């Protein structure tokens with residue numbers, strides 16, 4: 001992915017957010033969810049959904065937190081050492097809260 005043609009972080013985060021909301025919104029449905037399907041011959045498509053996982057919800061939280069940091073002007077700053085997060089880290093994960101050094105210490109599985 002060429003770095004210089006990357007879209008703005010806000011734009012990328014909004015794309016991620018809408019995907020996360022979509023995932024959560026659909027999966028939170030307790031049972032079979034009926035989706036009106038335009039163009040279908042006979043109405044609706046039924047889809048079975050599963051419980052939302054903590055990982056999916058965590059992703060949603062990460063993305064929405066990143067957007068609020070953009071609004072507050074603290075986006076792109078490491079929460080641990082307060083330095084700027086490397087651009088390529090943010091390209092890979094626009095919701096990153098740690099620079100590469102701190103991230104490698106804290107969040108390894």
Ligand SMILES: [Zn+2]
Nearest residue numbers: 078081099102
């Ligand atoms: Zn750091």
